[in-house]
Amino acid sequence: MPTSWILLILAALGIVAFYVSRARAIGSVDGDARRLHSLPIYYGLNGAMTALVPALLLLAVWLVVQPTLLDRSILSDLPDSAIPEGSTPGLVMGDVRRVADGVEQGFAFNQFGTRDLSSLNTEAVGEILSAGGTALGTPLTADVLSAAVDYWQARVVLSWIMAAAVIGIALIGTAWAIRKSQGEFRARNVVEKGVLILLMAAASIAILTTLGIVLSMLFETMNFFRQYSWTEFFFNLTWKPSFSGRGGASELGILPLLWGTLYISFIALIVAVPIGLFAAIYLSEYAGKRFRSIAKPLIEILAGIPTIVYGLFALVTVGPLLRDAFASPLGLGNSASSVMTAGLVMGIMLIPFVSSLSDDIINAVPQAMRDGSLGLGATQSETIRQVIVPAALPGIVGAVLLAASRAIGETMIVVLGAGAAARLDLNPFEAMTTVTVKIVSQLTGDTDFASPETLVAFALGLTLFVITLGLNVLALFIVRKYREQYE
Incomplete structure (x- = not known):
């Protein structure tokens, strides 16, 4: 039974439980609602909750657990010969699911007038699936076809069992709620x-x-380090993955990727933080209401531009401009893809993250602090430097951290603006890459998820997570220590 039908049935049972429980509670006190412990609506809500919550929980758990258990069951019955050389059980199981989905959508049994695919040959089913838009990773074999039929049949049976169990739990909950709907019940x-x-x-x-x-x-990541040395990963200066043979010729040092990530993010923050912070101070302390109402939305438009558009801007405009105006005349490089290109464009993208949040934080500083400073004879600029900015510092640091996290996790601007070369270099006009770009490249295509060349993506992601967490902890420590002077 389709899940949508089950949800509709549950919705109907919930409505029935609501009104019947409410009516029974009122009827138990001879229609005098004043004698009820709770308002009548609470008895109805209790009936609906008792009917729906356990059933929906069972449905959610079933939908999460069933695919995993079903995949394991089908894989355990597949012979080793069903997995071609160079493939993996996961890829073969993906083909099994695609064939089963084709069966369910009717590509096969509609044409042959039967749901029994065991009598069909693999060539006929493959042609039907291709006509229906279902692409397979490997040629369809008899073992895969047989497993797909078993998978489809088991999924149909389990769906009806799930429907019966979920609806049964809902009916039991409905009956229990109606039975409990008495005047003295604390609904x-x-x-x-x-x-x-x-x-x-x-x-x-x-x-x-x-x-x-x-x-x-x-x-x-633990699976990766079982196959590849952690010392090579963290201390090797070369990033050179090879997909020729399960990691034997690969050099997967993270240092060039970390250098590119931090270098590009540093340049982006140098651009975004001063411009964004100064813009926030001007808008909140100096600009008039009319100018602010126009300028702030225009700045925030930058946050709504897709990153692919920024990447194209870096590739077509900023990169060639920096190359022709600075890199080539100074002899620093001839490539339009560079750290400086990606950093400048990413900094422009991050300006609204810093300015908008900082502006909101500065406006939240109590006006009494401004009035007190001005009353003691301080100028407006001194008030901003010595009173407003220190008071808003935690929020400003949070805005900068948000911008830093956004910069570290950016991908499209780096791909189009900085290139994909993993190298250690101080020249900002050389092409480099970041950790996120390599995560995408390592997981693109038909990859073997048991090889270190693919598992390294998870190690890269975990490393980025730890670095970001460390930056947040350090910033929190600094902010707390600084705020103690004002408490």
């Missing part, structure tokens, strides 16, 4: 406790998501 307490749990769950999503991201990268 309001139950509903408010349920809402509290829902709010706690919502607040935990960010924490659990961060934990899941870290653990997913950590486990794959």
Whole structure:
């Protein structure tokens, strides 16, 4: 049964549970709602929650767990000969799912008038799937076709079992809620406790998501370091991956990538932080309301421009301009792709991140602090330097950190503006690359997720995460130490 149908049935049961529970509660006190412990709506909400929440939880867990268990079951039945040389179980399982999806969409059984694909040959099914737009990573074999049929049949059976279980839980919850809907039942307490749990769950999503991201990268990084030396990864000065033979000829040193990342981000921050901070100070302290109402939205437009557009701007305009005006006359290089190109364009992109947040923080400084400083004889510029900026420093540091994190994680501007060369060089007019660019390149195409050349992407990502976390901790320490002078 399709999931959408299950959700519609659950919605109908929730509505029924709401109105029947509410009516039963009122009926239990002979229609006098004043004798109820809670307002009638709480009895209805309790009925809907009792019917829907357990069923929806079961549905969510089932939808998450079923694909993993089904994949493992099908893979365990596949013979070793079903995995071609140079392929992996994951790639073969992807083909099994594609064939099964083609079956479900009707490419095969609509033409042959049957749902039994076991009698069809692989050539006929392959042609039908191709006609339906389903592309396979490897030629369709009899083993893959048989596994796809088993996969499709198991998925159909499990979907009906899931529907029966979920709807059954909803019916049990509905009956239980209706039975409990009596005048003395503390429905309001139950509903408010349920809402509290829902709010706690919502607040935990960010924490659990961060934990899941870290653990997913950590486990794959551990697999990488089982195949590749961590000393070579962190201290080797060469980045030269080779996909010819599971890492035997690869040199995967992160230092050139880290250098390119920090170099480009440093130039971007040199551009973005002064311009953004000065713009924020002017807009909040000097500009009139009319000019501010025009200038601030125009600055924030920069944040809405897609990064690919910035990349094209760097490739077509900024890169050739820097090459012709500075790099070539000074003998520093002849390439339009350079660290300076990517850094300048990225700095322009980061200006609204710094200016908009800093402007909001500066405006949040109490007016009494300005009035007190001016009343003691300080000029407006002295008030800004000695009172407003120190008071707004935590927010300004947060804006700078946000810009730094955005710069470290940028990809498209670097690809088009700085190139893809991994090197250690001080010349800002040479092409370099960043960690994020190499993460994308290592995971592009039909890659073997068991090889170090692919697993290194997770090690790169975890390293970036640790660096960003360290910067945040250091900034928090500095801000707290500085704020102690004002407490």
